Amino acid sequence: MKRVLIIGAMSAIAEHCARIWAARGDELYLVARNEAHVQTIASDLRVRGASSVTINCVDLNEMDRHVELLDAAENAMGGVDIVLIAHGTLSNQKSCELSVNQTLQEIQTNALSTVSLLTLIANRFEAKRDGTICVISSVAGDRGRASNYVYGAAKAMVTAFTSGLRQRLHKSNVAVVTIKPGFVDTPMTAEFKKGLLWAKPNMVATKIVIAIDKKREEVYVPAFWWLMMQVITMIPNKIFKKMGF
Amino acid sequence: MTFTTTISGWGNYPQQEAQLLTPSSCAALHAVIKREGSVIARGMGRSYGDSANAPKVLQTSHCDHFVEFDEKTGRLTAEAGIILREILKVIVHRGWFLPVTPGTSYVTFGGAIASDVHGKNHHISGTFGQHVKSIRMVLGTGEVVTTSEDENPDLFHATCGGMGLTGVIISATIQLLPIRSSLINQKTIKADCIEAACEAFEDNSSTTYSVAWIDCLAKGKSLGRSVLMLGEHAESGGFKIDIKDPVSIPFNTPSALLSSLTMKTFNGAYWHKANHNHTQTVPLMPYFYPLDAIGNWNKLYGKSGFLQFQCVIPKDDGIENMRKLLTEIAESGEGSFLAVLKEFGKANINLLSFPTEGYTLALDFKVTTSAIITLHRLEDMVVGMGGRVYLTKDAVMQEATFKATYPKWEEFESVRDKYGAIGKFSSAQSKRLGLA
Numbered sequence: 299m300k301r302v303l304i305i306g307a308m309s310a311i312a313e314h315c316a317r318i319w320a321a322r323g324d325e326l327y328l329v330a331r332n333e334a335h336v337q338t339i340a341s342d343l344r345v346r347g348a349s350s351v352t353i354n355c356v357d358l359n360e361m362d363r364h365v366e367l368l369d370a371a372e373n374a375m376g377g378v379d380i381v382l383i384a385h386g387t388l389s390n391q392k393s394c395e396l397s398v399n400q401t402l403q404e405i406q407t408n409a410l411s412t413v414s415l416l417t418l419i420a421n422r423f424e425a426k427r428d429g430t431i432c433v434i435s436s437v438a439g440d441r442g443r444a445s446n447y448v449y450g451a452a453k454a455m456v457t458a459f460t461s462g463l464r465q466r467l468h469k470s471n472v473a474v475v476t477i478k479p480g481f482v483d484t485p486m487t488a489e490f491k492k493g494l495l496w497a498k499p500n501m502v503a504t505k506i507v508i509a510i511d512k513k514r515e516e517v518y519v520p521a522f523w524w525l526m527m528q529v530i531t532m533i534p535n536k537i538f539k540k541m542g543f
Numbered sequence: 544m545t546f547t548t549t550i551s552g553w554g555n556y557p558q559q560e561a562q563l564l565t566p567s568s569c570a571a572l573h574a575v576i577k578r579e580g581s582v583i584a585r586g587m588g589r590s591y592g593d594s595a596n597a598p599k600v601l602q603t604s605h606c607d608h609f610v611e612f613d614e615k616t617g618r619l620t621a622e623a624g625i626i627l628r629e630i631l632k633v634i635v636h637r638g639w640f641l642p643v644t645p646g647t648s649y650v651t652f653g654g655a656i657a658s659d660v661h662g663k664n665h666h667i668s669g670t671f672g673q674h675v676k677s678i679r680m681v682l683g684t685g686e687v688v689t690t691s692e693d694e695n696p697d698l699f700h701a702t703c704g705g706m707g708l709t710g711v712i713i714s715a716t717i718q719l720l721p722i723r724s725s726l727i728n729q730k731t732i733k734a735d736c737i738e739a740a741c742e743a744f745e746d747n748s749s750t751t752y753s754v755a756w757i758d759c760l761a762k763g764k765s766l767g768r769s770v771l772m773l774g775e776h777a778e779s780g781g782f783k784i785d786i787k788d789p790v791s792i793p794f795n796t797p798s799a800l801l802s803s804l805t806m807k808t809f810n811g812a813y814w815h816k817a818n819h820n821h822t823q824t825v826p827l828m829p830y831f832y833p834l835d836a837i838g839n840w841n842k843l844y845g846k847s848g849f850l851q852f853q854c855v856i857p858k859d860d861g862i863e864n865m866r867k868l869l870t871e872i873a874e875s876g877e878g879s880f881l882a883v884l885k886e887f888g889k890a891n892i893n894l895l896s897f898p899t900e901g902y903t904l905a906l907d908f909k910v911t912t913s914a915i916i917t918l919h920r921l922e923d924m925v926v927g928m929g930g931r932v933y934l935t936k937d938a939v940m941q942e943a944t945f946k947a948t949y950p951k952w953e954e955f956e957s958v959r960d961k962y963g964a965i966g967k968f969s970s971a972q973s974k975r976l977g978l979a
Binding site: 310321334335338339341342345346347485488489490491492 | 621
């Protein structure tokens with residue numbers, strides 16, 4: 299039985315991971331913004347077999363509360379074996395372009411709050427020489443594109459940060475898993491027309507849980523995104539700047 | 544939270560351009576209903592025809608949570624968008640099963656109620672809705688109400704089997720069936736003609752599960768030859784359940800694969816392969832959901848899609864009438880890959896529920912103009928026999944047929960009117976059948 303801290307438990311991907319852990323009988327600690335909705339998720343996870351589910355509603359942008367949050371999770375479960383960081387917002391690129399505040403806010407939510415949590419968790423796991431940290435980054439972080447470079451830039455920071463952290467923590471027996479999902483059919487992407495490239499959150503979650511079990515490093519989900527991103531990152535800027543996607 | 548796309552039922556016919564509304568939670572549901580004009584709820588899109596087609600559909604994918612499960616009493620409450628397969632993952636290893644299950648586990652809980660689905664135990668256990676204890680739903684007014692046998696019973700009996708036309712189900716409570724094992728003792732009986740098949744149903748009416756595969760292409764003396772499959776929950780063997788992801792057919796196959804010659808061979812082989820009076824113990828999943836192993840077998844019918852025809856005819860003159868239907872189907876040469884025969888028990892009091900006492904026959908037709916003409920001819924024959932056609936399978940029934948064979952349709956309309964459903968909930972099917 300694992301003790302799993304899920305930060306951003308309302309994310310559809312995180313919720314589907316939680317369903318898999320619940321079915322295994324794991325202990326879960328859910329951190330989310332919306333009290334009513336996370337209650338719904340918690341009841342669901344209890345029925346699915348989670349041995350315990352605790353809820354903590356906080357706004358993760360209040361970074362001075364992160365220590366308190368981690369303490370509370372450790373106390374509730376008697377320690378933490380796995381942390382899944384999945385919170386985030388899909389930035390509205392157009393309105394970010396018109397507002398410095400909004401741009402910085404998106405960077406704050408999607409990158410800085412994660413960096414803050416990772417710094418604290420890393421030290422705790424390093425000290426006990428055990429644990430797995432999994433962070434949901436994005437293929438959008440592999441190369442900035444006109445259509446969503448604010449979100450992409452934040453995710454690029456998360457990817458680079460976790461890459462360094464993975465190296466640092468390797469000798470302390472702590473695994474850092476970076477997940478790069480492509481397009482996933484979730485409430486966050488409800489307004490996008492879905493095509494062949496879109497994956498279902500339960501499928502993505504299955505891959506994430508396997509990646510955590512096997513302590514993988516960087517994982518593209520679905521796997522074909524690895525190839526797509528290899529190609530996309532290789533396109534010379536001279537050509538890339540003229541492309542319209 | 545909306546975009547436009549092409550949708551269709553499981554038969555891939557008819558198709559429709561639709562705006563998909565996907566509320567992120569049940570809490571967001573009633574805001575959407577209040578805001579939008581006419582919508583229809585859509586779950587897995589597993590009804591065959593156009594009952595979940597409309598210009599605006601309300602996709603319930605994110606309303607898929609368990610609410611409560613009492614392991615001692617077997618009462619389960621869950622949101623409407625959860626699929627039966629997910630429910631099975633949770634209940635079977637704890638000693639419970641669905642009291643009634645359709646032939647696929649890929650339908651939503653809400654869809655099962657809206658279609659008031661039946662299973663191989665209809666003659667004993669009735670329909671799915673008969674085990675539903677209460678339903679929470681959003682009305683056309685945006686109001687959330689609870690309905691059950693005791694609370695707003697008129698709404699309850701219109702909603703079970705009401706094809707989503709009375710409102711949108713948020714969640715429901717169902718009484719599950721206790722089981723002692725996840726295994727099924729299956730017995731196979733071969734019946735060499737329709738009389739023998741009906742007699743076999745009669746002889747085995749106390750068996751919990753019974754269904755027959757019928758060879759629709761057999762003519763003459765062999766007309767209606769069938770393989771009956773009887774089943775009982777085993778008394779021992781543990782609660783192992785293996786729920787795998789299915790193998791998918793990635794694209795529409797050339798429909799030549801389903802030519803009448805291949806079908807004849809398939810049906811014939813099935814008949815000859817079966818062993819008479821053969822008993823074996825099989826796991827629950829392949830017993831109840833054999834086709835779920837292939838993710839999208841509907842694509843076997845190619846791009847044009849297929850129609851399913853399921854009718855029920857009364858027991859009186861049932862054998863003679865079934866013979867007439869089978870003759871008509873055999874002569875059309877368009878009959879199907881999958882043909883199922885079953886004896887139904889008594890009808891329930893739900894206003895639009897399909898099952899009535901008698902024999903039900905279900906089969907597929909590849910969509911062609913002549914198949915639609917055949918279906919209309921079969922439909923007319925069924926009306927003459929005092930039977931009816933299943934709304935969940937239907938894509939082509941004519942308004943007059945519907946109104947003649949579902950005599951409570953006017954009562955259904957007045958319940959819809961009373962609860963503010965008219966103008967708020969409609970589907971391509973409800974429009975075709977002349978409902979307001």
